[in-house]
Structures are given as structure tokens and as C-alpha cells.
Amino acid sequence: MGIVVQKYGGSSVADAAGIKRVAQRVVATKEQGHDVVVAVSAMGDTTDELIDLANKVSPDATAHAREFDMLLTSGERQSMALLAMAINDVANERGLAYEARSFTGSQAGLITDAQHGRAKILSITPERIQAAIADGAIAIVAGFQGVSKDTKDITTLGRGGTDTTAVALAVALNADVCEIYTDVDGVFTADPRIVPTARKLSVVAFEEMLELAASGAKVLHLRSVEFARRHSLPIHVRSSFSTLNGTVVKGSIDAVSPHGELHAGADAGMEAPIVAAIAYDSSQAKITVVNAPDQVGAAAKVFEIIAGVGINVDMVVQDSAAARAGRTDITFTLPRQDVVRAKKALELARDDLGFEDVDAKEMVGKVSLIGAGLRTQPKKIADFFSAIAQAGVNIQMISTSEVRVSVVVDDDEVKRATEAAEARFSDVAAEKVSYGVDDGADTPEIVGVAHDRGEAKITVAGVTDEPGKAARIFDTIADNGINIDMIVQNVSAKETGRTDISFTLPRADVKKARAALGDIQAEVDFSDPVIDEQVGKLSIVGAGMRTHPGITAKFFAALAADGVLIRMVSTSEIRVSVLVNADDLDRAVRAAHRAFGLDSDVEAIVYGGTGR
Numbered sequence: 274m275g276i277v278v279q280k281y282g283g284s285s286v287a288d289a290a291g292i293k294r295v296a297q298r299v300v301a302t303k304e305q306g307h308d309v310v311v312a313v314s315a316m317g318d319t320t321d322e323l324i325d326l327a328n329k330v331s332p333d334a335t336a337h338a339r340e341f342d343m344l345l346t347s348g349e350r351q352s353m354a355l356l357a358m359a360i361n362d363v364a365n366e367r368g369l370a371y372e373a374r375s376f377t378g379s380q381a382g383l384i385t386d387a388q389h390g391r392a393k394i395l396s397i398t399p400e401r402i403q404a405a406i407a408d409g410a411i412a413i414v415a416g417f418q419g420v421s422k423d424t425k426d427i428t429t430l431g432r433g434g435t436d437t438t439a440v441a442l443a444v445a446l447n448a449d450v451c452e453i454y455t456d457v458d459g460v461f462t463a464d465p466r467i468v469p470t471a472r473k474l475s476v477v478a479f480e481e482m483l484e485l486a487a488s489g490a491k492v493l494h495l496r497s498v499e500f501a502r503r504h505s506l507p508i509h510v511r512s513s514f515s516t517l518n519g520t521v522v523k524g525s526i527d528a529v530s531p532h533g534e535l536h537a538g539a540d541a542g543m544e545a546p547i548v549a550a551i552a553y554d555s556s557q558a559k560i561t562v563v564n565a566p567d568q569v570g571a572a573a574k575v576f577e578i579i580a581g582v583g584i585n586v587d588m589v590v591q592d593s594a595a596a597r598a599g600r601t602d603i604t605f606t607l608p609r610q611d612v613v614r615a616k617k618a619l620e621l622a623r624d625d626l627g628f629e630d631v632d633a634k635e636m637v638g639k640v641s642l643i644g645a646g647l648r649t650q651p652k653k654i655a656d657f658f659s660a661i662a663q664a665g666v667n668i669q670m671i672s673t674s675e676v677r678v679s680v681v682v683d684d685d686e687v688k689r690a691t692e693a694a695e696a697r698f699s700d701v702a703a704e705k706v707s708y709g710v711d712d713g714a715d716t717p718e719i720v721g722v723a724h725d726r727g728e729a730k731i732t733v734a735g736v737t738d739e740p741g742k743a744a745r746i747f748d749t750i751a752d753n754g755i756n757i758d759m760i761v762q763n764v765s766a767k768e769t770g771r772t773d774i775s776f777t778l779p780r781a782d783v784k785k786a787r788a789a790l791g792d793i794q795a796e797v798d799f800s801d802p803v804i805d806e807q808v809g810k811l812s813i814v815g816a817g818m819r820t821h822p823g824i825t826a827k828f829f830a831a832l833a834a835d836g837v838l839i840r841m842v843s844t845s846e847i848r849v850s851v852l853v854n855a856d857d858l859d860r861a862v863r864a865a866h867r868a869f870g871l872d873s874d875v876e877a878i879v880y881g882g883t884g885r
């Protein structure tokens with residue numbers, strides 16, 4: 274039989290009893306005749322405790338990047354050695370003729386770049402693991418760490434990175450399957466700690482799992498899903514505390530995947546971002562509801578009206594404009610043939626909704642960069658914006674996802690923008706995409722709800738609305754190694770010719786972003802950035818939203834009914850994300866889950882972990 278790679282998270286090896294339980298499981302797999310390789314995380318909350326300790330010793334501990342990584346990797350050294358001992362005890366007791374051997378990431382051949390705290394895997398040379406397997410041994414590999422190709426220093430892949438270690442090893446060793454063992458029975462329709470009535474999903478497509486992971490469902494590390502998708506390796510997420518089958522992550526939501534291969538060039542590194550295609554679509558229109566009251570339920574009403582006339586919206590952006598307290602603009606794109614009907618329906622409701630105007634632009638188009646690993650490597654996104662800016666094309670709207678970055682531009686500029694992007698990414702070709710994929714009647718509206726408490730929002734207000742400004746801002750952010758998440762560029766304040774650009778980013782990067790923006794403030798010319806750290810992000814995800822109209826309306830109405838104010842909206846093809854006040858987040862997650870009929874009658878079991 275073939276190789277099985279298993280990953281055990283911190284919650285599965287939280288104490289001595291947990292380690293012994295996992296050892297039994299590993300041996301049981303070996304006894305079934307498989308070669309077994311295990312990636313293991315640090316015990317329980319050890320990594321958090323090490324971080325707390327470092328912060329007590331040194332006020333700016335992360336600034337000592339090399340030593341910080343050296344410290345954190347010690348957590349995995351403990352658990353790998355202890356697990357190997359426990360397995361060897363089980364083997365001795367049973368008179369089995371094999372042993373377990375532990376290896377650090379470096380010994381396992383995990384070669385990374387030199388970015389401490391967020392190193393990317395460049396290659397894996399697993400000779401020692403292969404030799405151990407050839408000896409009949411069980412190899413235990415320390416999670417979330419490697420060694421830099423250039424500096425030879427020890428690096429970490431980022432929090433939660435052991436999932437990525439496991440998947441990368443599975444790919445390098447040509448394993449049959451990668452099993453991720455955790456403290457819940459699989460991937461659920463929402464975090465079972467927040468929504469006890471969440472249901473376990475039996476299968477999830479890669480793109481849906483990417484969006485869930487990118488939106489905060491920490492059951493899988495985002496990069497592990499990206500890795501598995503590139504190499505078509507199924508991941509089985511299951512509990513180490515039960516014998517139930519879990520969730521298999523596999524397959525694509527598209528019968529036809531984006532053309533171009535999802536493989537990077539030879540030396541690009543195993544996690545290098547890939548641009549598979551530039552896609553364009555000139556059949557779009559755009560509507561802005563100008564100066565709507567910024568209050569609970571306003572966005573819901575807009576999309577209820579649109580859904581009421583059977584129109585399916587595509588991109589949606591909303592941001593509470595910093596300059597006009599109490600007012601907001603809501604912009605969305607829709608098929609061109611529906612624009613007159615949508616405008617009429619909205620105008621009939623003007624008094625009820627209290628907005629100032631409906632601004633309809635019939636002739637817009639969308640240009641998209643499609644690929645892999647885009648969000649965790651922001652340089653490609655910045656490159657895309659700058660190619661379009663250099664062609665003199667103004668970006669009117671932006672939406673980003675794990676697998677796609679889209680911009681809306683004037684219809685007569687679609688060609689120029691597409692050609693510029695194609696030239697920048699010269700090894701890919703452009704394709705016209707058609708929407709309205711036939712998913713079949715039984716596709717669920719959404720597969721799940723995810724939330725994220727780790728983000729902050731920055732608004733750069735008063736930016737001159739001309740080509741190149743967004744590119745310059747995001748270039749600077751990318752140069753500082755900050756991954757941006759939601760990006761909303763408002764089309765507001767027509768009279769001033771200035772626009773607001775808001776984005777969300779990991780809260781831990783706020784300081785760095787503030788400094789980076791300070792450096793270009795005079796040159797790009799914008800007001801002081803407004804920073805809000807008391808926010809939470811809520812996302813609904815599912816391929817079904819491409820074909821079921823009214824998903825946005827239903828989502829927003831559920832939030833409004835629970836009194837949740839929507840602070841910012843951004844969408845991708847298969848996700849709608851909103852930013853809400855941090856205090857509203859848990860309530861909002863439950864309201865959305867209920868509204869889409871995802872609640873189950875039985876309570877989900879959380880076997881361990883502290884949820885930290």
C-alpha cells in the first residue's frame with residue numbers, strides 16, 4: 274500500500290494522554306499496511322505561550338525575527354520527540370519491529386525563502402524521510418518550519434502552517450492521501466464553537482475551501498488548500514478523537530478550470546503565485562446608489578428590491594465614506610440587459626430608502642487576473658493594477674479573492690486594460706469569460722459561513738480618482754510584505770474628483786501599514802488614514818451563488834433583522850464578505866447561518882482545544 278501523510282494539530286496532542294492516543298492511531302494506520310509520515314504541531318497552546326513569553330522578555334519580540342522563529346519552532350520539537358517516544362512504546366509493547374523517528378523541518382528537507390514568520394516553501398528534498406520509510410520506520414516531522422535556502426536560518430511558515438507542511442510533504446512523497454486530524458469532525462457550515470448547530474460537510478470543492486479558509490475558517494491553513502489544489506491532492510479533514518469519516522476537500526466548482534496550467538515555472542518555488550489567465554467580460558453594467566443612509570438595513574433593502582425583480586448581482590462594494598458621516602454609497606455590477614429594470618425598481622423605492630440618486634452606467638466591463646496563490650503574495654495584485662494604470666485606464670471597482678482579482682473599467686477601455694495585463698504577464702493568454710454557469714438545480718445556495726476576528730480596516734480618503742493611485746498604494750503595501758484582504762474603492766464624491774480606498778489587513782500589520790502609507794502620503798496626496806481595529810469580518814461562501822439570485826439580499830436582510838450594521842462589503846464570484854462591528858460578529862454569524870437554512874437538529878461536537 275502507499276504512503277499516508279497525517280497531520281495532528283495542537284489540540285490533538287495537547288497533553289500526555291493526547292500524545293498516547295495519537296500514537297495508537299498512527300500505529301493502527303501502519304498496521305493496515307501503509308507507510309506513515311506524520312506532521313505534528315506544538316502541544317495545545319504552546320506556540321501562543323511562547324509568544325507571550327517572548328513579549329515579556331522583549332518589548333518588540335517579533336523584531337528579533339531570526340530568534341523569534343528559532344523560539345517558536347521549539348514547540349514542535351517537543352511534540353515530535355514525545356510522539357516518537359509514545360509510538361516506540363506502543364510498538365515495543367506489541368512486539369512490532371519498527372520504530373518512529375522524529376525530524377525537524379530542516380532535516381525533513383523543507384527549504385524555504387528567508388521571510389521569517391511567513392516563509393514560503395521553495396522545494397522539498399525529503400531524502401531522510403524516504404530513507405526512514407525505506408527502513409520501515411514511521412517518520413514524524415515538526416510542523417510549520419523549514420530552513421532558508423539563502424541564509425540557512427530556521428524559518429516558520431506562519432501560524433497554523435503545519436497543515437501546509439503536511440500537504441507539501443504529501444505532494445513531495447507522492448502520497449495517496451493527506452489526512453488532517455483536528456478537534457472537530459471535519460469542515461462544518463460554520464465554526465462549531467460559534468454555531469453549535471453547524472453541519473458537517475462531506476465534500477467541499479477546492480475553490481470553496483479556499484474562500485472559507487481565506488475568510489477565517491482556521492480548520493485548514495489557506496496555503497495548504499492552495500497547495501493541494503495545485504497538485505490535485507485530496508485532503509481528508511477529520512477528528513483524532515473519533516473514528517468518523519470527516520470532510521474530503523477535492524474537485525473544482527468549474528467543469529472547465531481556468532486555462533493554463535496551475536504549475537509554476539521550474540525555479541519559482543512550490544508556493545509561487547501563478548497567473549493562469551487574464552479574463553475579460555464586456556457585458557456588464559454598474560449601478561451606484563448614491564448617498565444612502567448608513568444605517569442597519571439600508572443595503573438589505575437595496576438588494577431585496579433587485580432580487581425582487583429577479584436580477585442576479587455580481588460584484589458588490591460598499592464602504593462608509595469617511596468624508597460623509599451617516600451616508601454611504603452602494604455599488605454593484607449586473608448583466609447589462611437588466612440595468613434599466615434595476616434602475617426603475619430602485620427609483621420607485623427612493624423615498625422609502627432615502628438615497629439621493631441612482632447612478633447607472635451601462636457600458637462597463639470587467640478584467641480579471643485568474644490564478645493561484647494571489648492573495649498571499651500581493652505583489653502580483655499590485656502588478657496587475659500598475660499594468661492597467663500604465664495603460665491610462667482608470668479602475669472603478671475592485672474585487673479580490675484567492676483565485677481571482679477583478680477590476681471594473683469603462684467598456685471602451687476593456688481591450689486596452691486586457692492587453693496591458695496580458696503584456697505584463699506575457700506567458701498567459703486572455704480569454705472571454707461567460708457567466709451564468711449551469712450548476713444544476715440542487716446546488717446549495719451557500720456551503721458555509723466563515724468569520725474572522727483578526728482584521729483591521731484602513732481607509733485612505735481623498736485620493737485623486739485617476740489612474741495609478743490605487744496601484745501606488747497597493748504596491749507600497751505589498752513591498753512591506755502585508756497581505757491585504759478586502760479592497761473597496763469608492764466611486765463617491767463625484768463633485769470633488771476624489772475617492773476613498775478602504776482595505777482590510779491582519780491587525781498585526783497595522784503599525785507597518787501606517788508607516789508605509791505615511792511614506793507616500795505627500796507624493797500620492799491623501800488625507801490621514803483612518804484606522805479601525807474594532808471590526809469583524811463575516812463571509813458567506815458557495816458556488817451556488819453564481820446561479821441563485823437574491824443571495825446578497827437574503828444575507829443582508831438576516832443581518833438587518835438582527836440589528837447588525839454593515840460597515841463594508843466586498844464580493845468575489847463565490848463569496849460575499851461584510852465587515853461589521855466586532856461586538857456584532859458572533860450574532861451575525863448565527864443569523865446568516867440560520868437564514869440560509871444551514872442549522873442542524875444535532876449539536877456539533879468540539880472534542881478539545883481552547884479556541885485560542
Ligand SMILES: Nc1ncnc2c1ncn2[C@@H]1O[C@H](COP(=O)(O)OP(=O)(O)O)[C@@H](O)[C@H]1O
Pocket residue numbers: 281282283284285314433454455456457459460461462463464465466489490491492493721879882884
Ligand atoms: N468551518 C469550520 N469547520 C470546522 N472547524 C472550524 C470552522 N471554522 C473554524 N473552525 C475552528 O477550527 C478549529 C480547528 O483548528 P485549529 O484550532 O487550528 O486545530 P488544530 O489544533 O487541530 O490545528 C476548530 O476547533 C473550530 O473551532
Ligand SMILES: N[C@@H](CC(=O)OP(=O)(O)O)C(=O)O
Pocket residue numbers: 281282283284314315320321348416417431432433434435436
Ligand atoms: N504551532 C503552530 C503551527 C500549527 O499549525 O499549529 P496548529 O496545527 O495547532 O494550528 C501554531 O500554533 O501556529
